[in-house]
Amino acid sequence: MTYCVGLLLSEGMVLLSDTRTNAGLDNISTYRKMFFFEEPGERVICVLTAGSLSVTQTTLARLRDAIASPDASEATSILRAPTMLKVAHIIGDTLAQVRREIDEKLTAMEQGATASMIVAGQRRGGEMRLFLIYPEGNFIEATEDTPFLQIGEHKYGKPILDRVMKRSTSLTDGQKAVLLSMDSTLRSNLSVGMPLDLCVIEKDACRVTMKRRIESGDESFRAMSEAWSRALRDGFTQIKL
Amino acid sequence: MTYCVGLLLSEGMVLLSDTRTNAGLDNISTYRKMFFFEEPGERVICVLTAGSLSVTQTTLARLRDAIASPDASEATSILRAPTMLKVAHIIGDTLAQVRREIDEKLTAMEQGATASMIVAGQRRGGEMRLFLIYPEGNFIEATEDTPFLQIGEHKYGKPILDRVMKRSTSLTDGQKAVLLSMDSTLRSNLSVGMPLDLCVIEKDACRVTMKRRIESGDESFRAMSEAWSRALRDGFTQIKL
Numbered sequence: 001m002t003y004c005v006g007l008l009l010s011e012g013m014v015l016l017s018d019t020r021t022n023a024g025l026d027n028i029s030t031y032r033k034m035f036f037f038e039e040p041g042e043r044v045i046c047v048l049t050a051g052s053l054s055v056t057q058t059t060l061a062r063l064r065d066a067i068a069s070p071d072a073s074e075a076t077s078i079l080r081a082p083t084m085l086k087v088a089h090i091i092g093d094t095l096a097q098v099r100r101e102i103d104e105k106l107t108a109m110e111q112g113a114t115a116s117m118i119v120a121g122q123r124r125g126g127e128m129r130l131f132l133i134y135p136e137g138n139f140i141e142a143t144e145d146t147p148f149l150q151i152g153e154h155k156y157g158k159p160i161l162d163r164v165m166k167r168s169t170s171l172t173d174g175q176k177a178v179l180l181s182m183d184s185t186l187r188s189n190l191s192v193g194m195p196l197d198l199c200v201i202e203k204d205a206c207r208v209t210m211k212r213r214i215e216s217g218d219e220s221f222r223a224m225s226e227a228w229s230r231a232l233r234d235g236f237t238q239i240k241l
Numbered sequence: 242m243t244y245c246v247g248l249l250l251s252e253g254m255v256l257l258s259d260t261r262t263n264a265g266l267d268n269i270s271t272y273r274k275m276f277f278f279e280e281p282g283e284r285v286i287c288v289l290t291a292g293s294l295s296v297t298q299t300t301l302a303r304l305r306d307a308i309a310s311p312d313a314s315e316a317t318s319i320l321r322a323p324t325m326l327k328v329a330h331i332i333g334d335t336l337a338q339v340r341r342e343i344d345e346k347l348t349a350m351e352q353g354a355t356a357s358m359i360v361a362g363q364r365r366g367g368e369m370r371l372f373l374i375y376p377e378g379n380f381i382e383a384t385e386d387t388p389f390l391q392i393g394e395h396k397y398g399k400p401i402l403d404r405v406m407k408r409s410t411s412l413t414d415g416q417k418a419v420l421l422s423m424d425s426t427l428r429s430n431l432s433v434g435m436p437l438d439l440c441v442i443e444k445d446a447c448r449v450t451m452k453r454r455i456e457s458g459d460e461s462f463r464a465m466s467e468a469w470s471r472a473l474r475d476g477f478t479q480i481k482l
Contacts, residue, residue: 156397
């Protein structure tokens, strides 16, 4: 499985993904699930993926092919699409098409392949947008009321986000919140694993302003995780029944 | 949906269930999901239920019928079964049988009915036992390493239990932990709802030593929930990225 989360805050967007991929419990690998499509200053798009690796890799390969193609147009290339809404449509249609093709191959085995994505981005002159794209290609968008979107194993890490996330949360607090949300998920679910990919896209920068890979031995992440455990245990101790 | 949790601690067992039942989102009702079978001082059994109401109600009705029947025996009545293991077998077999019967009725509609249960109990001279019974009738048991079992919407409330629960946790802290675990679930998932049923079965008492229904306006639960929110927010604020 996977856990990916994206925040749409007043000051920018924060995105976090794990890297664990597994085919059964005895075949575990590390694959990046965070991908960038960028023309710095003009347009930035970040895609987070969850689900069948064959579906997500093929979808991303087709998106890249469409960008590189001599026929690349506003209708096919996410680097030329006139709006982020159109970007979400292109990615959604590509994902749905790939999923259908792979699903057909798998029906003989009575298995299915599925995947979902988070797409965050901004083009110069446009607004920041954050979308969750479903396996069928349709999508929803983060709003003022719901500043975060999650894919994959989302339940363990939702309570902390429900309690602290607002649109007005700072980018620093946003990074803390997604890392703590991931920390809870890592502890409760083996199928989500380090290393992590974290990035920040500041408002109107139209480029990735911060990118960080957090390896399993990362000292600052470990310290944060321990401080959070301590805070939870102290809070728990102080509460009266 | 549902959220039920049971703890097996050194000093006794703590059980908590919500009461929300829904058939679709537009048909929500309140049904008790915690049931007692008791001969105080001799034997206590507490059953928590999750899943299709038609399955769980029919299963409980059959368990009661078997107890009241003139043919009640060690093999059929959970109040006569010689061990808690046998109790789990009787409940598991009854649940699996009812589920199969109801499933058959529903196949015409291409729907299925399923349910799972937590069974906690002790008989005089025996050990406290805590089981999770699956829809197929097989079961697992809480152990030293894993002192809690959950059914229904278990993911939201698992991180707090993973962090604070040990076999040696006191009954008071156990009650706090299950209530905070439920609080996180209530906040993140609409299909779990108040009122709550909480009970404690102290070790070797062989009876329910504390029973409490927590209504939605309950002042002490609200205070605890707010104190926990405050502790989480304070902890979050103090942590450094």
